[in-house]
Amino acid sequence: MTATSSEHALARVLSYLRLCDIPLTREVMLKALGLVQDALLEGGTSSDLLARVMDRLPQRFSLPEPRVPIAQPNLRRSSIRYGP
Secondary structure, eight states, X not given: OOOOHHHHHHHHHHHHHHHTTOXXXXXXXXXXXXXXXXXXXXXXXXXXXXXXXXXXHHHHSOOOOOOOXXXXXXXXXXXXOOOO
């Protein structure tokens, strides 16, 4: 059984929120469902539903800032001594 585009969009939103360490409470899940519902009501094709939903995601949820890993160890220039 294949999932519909709305089921796929809802699953993607919930997975994204979980990966952002946002607990999936009842309120969060209802808000995500409302986001998908609003995108469906807007119209358009089902193929661009996911793009519309993900574009609106930051407007509905306060998402954490992206974490950039610190380069370890510190980068330093050095010679690898290819000469004689």
